[in-house]
Amino acid sequence: MALRSLQKWQGAGNDFLVDVVEQGSAPWWDARRARAACDRHMGVGADGLIVAAVGSSISMTLYNADGSIAEMSGNGIRCLAAAVRRATGRSDREMRVSTLAGERVVTLDLRDDSGVGSVDMGAVTLVGTLPGALGVAHVGNPHVVVVDNPDWDDIDREDMAAKLAAQLGGANVEFVEIVDEAHVSIRVVERGVGWTLACGTGSVATAAVCHQRGFTGNEVTVDNPGGSLRVTLSEGGARLEGPVRFVANVEWLGG
Numbered sequence: 001m002a003l004r005s006l007q008k009w010q011g012a013g014n015d016f017l018v019d020v021v022e023q024g025s026a027p028w029w030d031a032r033r034a035r036a037a038c039d040r041h042m043g044v045g046a047d048g049l050i051v052a053a054v055g056s057s058i059s060m061t062l063y064n065a066d067g068s069i070a071e072m073s074g075n076g077i078r079c080l081a082a083a084v085r086r087a088t089g090r091s092d093r094e095m096r097v098s099t100l101a102g103e104r105v106v107t108l109d110l111r112d113d114s115g116v117g118s119v120d121m122g123a124v125t126l127v128g129t130l131p132g133a134l135g136v137a138h139v140g141n142p143h144v145v146v147v148d149n150p151d152w153d154d155i156d157r158e159d160m161a162a163k164l165a166a167q168l169g170g171a172n173v174e175f176v177e178i179v180d181e182a183h184v185s186i187r188v189v190e191r192g193v194g195w196t197l198a199c200g201t202g203s204v205a206t207a208a209v210c211h212q213r214g215f216t217g218n219e220v221t222v223d224n225p226g227g228s229l230r231v232t233l234s235e236g237g238a239r240l241e242g243p244v245r246f247v248a249n250v251e252w253l254g255g
Contacts, residue, residue: 002028004254006037007083008046008247011075011117013197013226017046017250018083023055031067033254038065044250047193048073052080054088059098064192072101072140074200074229078117078244081106086113086246101140113246119200121238124208130167132160134176135209139238141191142171143205147178148187154195161189174202178215185223197226204238207231 007018017037019029034049036042048070051061060080062070081095085108095106105120125138134145144164152160161173170191177185186206188199203222210216211233218233229242 002254004028004037004252006044006250006252007086008044008250009079009082009244010226010247011078011198011200011244012224012229012242014073014075014199014224015046015197015247016073016076016079017044017049017252018052018080019049020052020054020083020087023053023057023059025053029061029063031063031069034063035065035067037252037254038063044252047190047196048076050076050080050083052084054084057098058084058095062099064190065194066192068192069100070141070192072099072104072201074119074121074139074204074240075198075242075244076200077104077106077119078108078200078242081108081117082110082113082115082244082246085110099140108244110244115244116241117244118239118241121201121204121240123237124204124233126208126212130164133164134213136168136171137205137208139201139204139208141201142168143174143202144168144171145174145176145206145209148175157187158189165189165191172199172202172205174199174206176206176210178210179223181216182219183221183223184210184216187225198224198229198242200229200240200242203229204231204240208233208238 165171207220
């Protein structure tokens with residue numbers, strides 16, 4: 001057994017455990033340990049676990065709640081940047097973070113361990129659609145966007161999400177209600193997690209697909225169950241802005 005000192009942060013209700021480690025240190029986390037820590041009944045509880053390796057640069061390794069590896073998280077990377085500042089005493093307003101989806105630039109405005117962060121999300125790749133979907137997008141990870149139907153229940157949505165995701169070998173599925181050209185509302189079934197209170201990459205994917213289909217403009221507020229995120233689309237890519245808040249220091253006896 002080993003005692004790990006973790007931080008718990010959340011962005012619009014999308015919560016993460018963050019372990020800030022020295023770059024080059026021996027890897028400790030694996031799928032089993034991450035799954036155990038994220039378990040909401042037998043562990044600490046979180047949508048994912050992030051290992052932030054800090055040295056001459058900063059890198060992000062993200063485990064989903066089921067122990068699988070994710071390429072990137074728009075909410076998670078804000079939590080990572082905030083946790084690194086808290087653990088190291090750094091005052092950088094801007095951080096460059098290496099992820100499996102490429103380098104991302106995070107800008108933080110924090111006060112008393114809460115505030116707002118924005119992330120340069122890079123290019124959004126729109127790759128057509130699937131039967132029953134509005135569109136498919138890659139934001140470093142795969143997403144399927146579906147226009148929601150108020151007559152569906154969550155069993156219907158989960159069944160549809162599983163079938164659509166399987167066609168891509170795994171994907172996040174967003175159910176969207178289009179409010180107006182600057183405002184949409186989503187619920188997300190995340191790959192490796194299930195229903196989450198917010199999804200940053202899913203908000204970007206939804207904004208990009210809705211814009212491509214002519215429903216929304218370049219700037220969109222995306223309401224998630226846990227809070228609102230702001231997406232700005234441009235020729236250079238997408239930018240995501242949203243809240244970040246410290247939850248707790250955690251001493252976890254993992255093994």
